[in-house]
Structures are given as C-alpha cells and as structure tokens.
Amino acid sequence: MHRSMKAKIVITPKKAVLDPQGKTVQNALIHMGYAGFGAVHVGKYIEVELAGADPQAVRQQIDDACRKILSNPVIEDYRFEIE
Amino acid sequence: MHRSMKAKIVITPKKAVLDPQGKTVQNALIHMGYAGFGAVHVGKYIEVELAGADPQAVRQQIDDACRKILSNPVIEDYRFEIE
Numbered sequence: 129m130h131r132s133m134k135a136k137i138v139i140t141p142k143k144a145v146l147d148p149q150g151k152t153v154q155n156a157l158i159h160m161g162y163a164g165f166g167a168v169h170v171g172k173y174i175e176v177e178l179a180g181a182d183p184q185a186v187r188q189q190i191d192d193a194c195r196k197i198l199s200n201p202v203i204e205d206y207r208f209e210i211e
Numbered sequence: 212m213h214r215s216m217k218a219k220i221v222i223t224p225k226k227a228v229l230d231p232q233g234k235t236v237q238n239a240l241i242h243m244g245y246a247g248f249g250a251v252h253v254g255k256y257i258e259v260e261l262a263g264a265d266p267q268a269v270r271q272q273i274d275d276a277c278r279k280i281l282s283n284p285v286i287e288d289y290r291f292e293i294e
Contacts, residue, residue: 132249138221138256139256140256140258150257153257153281156280157259157276157280160276160279160280162272162275162276163263164261164262164263164269164272165259165260165261165262165272165276166215166259166260166261166262167259167260168257168258168259168260169257169258170255170256170257170258171255171256171257171258172253172254172255172256173221173222173223173253173254173255173256174233174236174251174252174253174254175223175251175252175253175254176240176248176249176250176251177248177249177250177251178247178248178249179247179248179249180246180247186247189245189247189248192245193240193243193245193248196243197239197240197243198236
C-alpha cells in the first residue's frame, strides 16, 4: 500500500542537562502571573512527510536520521511516532 | 485529587507560512541520502509540569499561556494535551 505517512518527532534535552530556555520560559510564565506551573522543558518538534511504502523500513530510516542529524544524542533524547 | 499533571505543547508554523528551517532540514536529509522523505516542518515542543488540582482550570491557563506568550498566533498554530 502506498498511502502517505507522517513522522512526528519530538526532541527534548536530557533530564540531566541544563535547560536554560525552559528555565527562561518558566520565569516568564511566573512573571505573567500563571500560578501552578512547575518546571518547563523546551525541545524541538519535527514533522516529516513520508512517501515510502514500507512502515518498517521508514521507521528504521527515521530512527537513523534522528540519531545522526536531527538530534544530538549526547544531550538530547528523541522519540517519534509514525502515522 | 492533587496528582501531578503535565502539559505537552506543540507549536508549528502555519501551513501558509514559509518554513526555511524545515526546508533546510529537508535538504540536509536529501543530501545525506535519505530517500522517500518529503516536506519537513520544524516547530517547538514545550512540556510544562503542572501542580494545579483542577484539570479544567489548568487547561484554560495553558491555552491562555500558549496564545499570549508561548506562540505567535499570527504565524504559528499550537495544540496541546494534558496528561
């Protein structure tokens, strides 16, 4: 079957890594008067349109691309879903 | 109930808006030899830890924060889920 798929990739800083952007957003929210908001983590979201026919092969390719170019595995985690 | 919740927010450029970052990532993927990848859209992912007790109130606050500070509604769309 040759239906169009889409990969939705989320890349976040690892928990142990400083997240200054998240800290800044958290401070901004507090100063804007939002109560009840705790820690904020800021990451990237990447959507890739896929033409491949084989979900298994596509999944492999996306994982490969995430590890090699889309994320920095030293400081970031990634996860994705294909739909 | 006072369990801890988390808001997962995805902010993406509107379809009609140029996405040079997405285009650049797409070109990089093509040059790295990944076939079958189509258009790429790059956005932001924000995770907010929540202490509030009332999911309905929290949802309202997150929506408000998304519209007012986390996204630029002129050029970006946002969506979120709370879990």
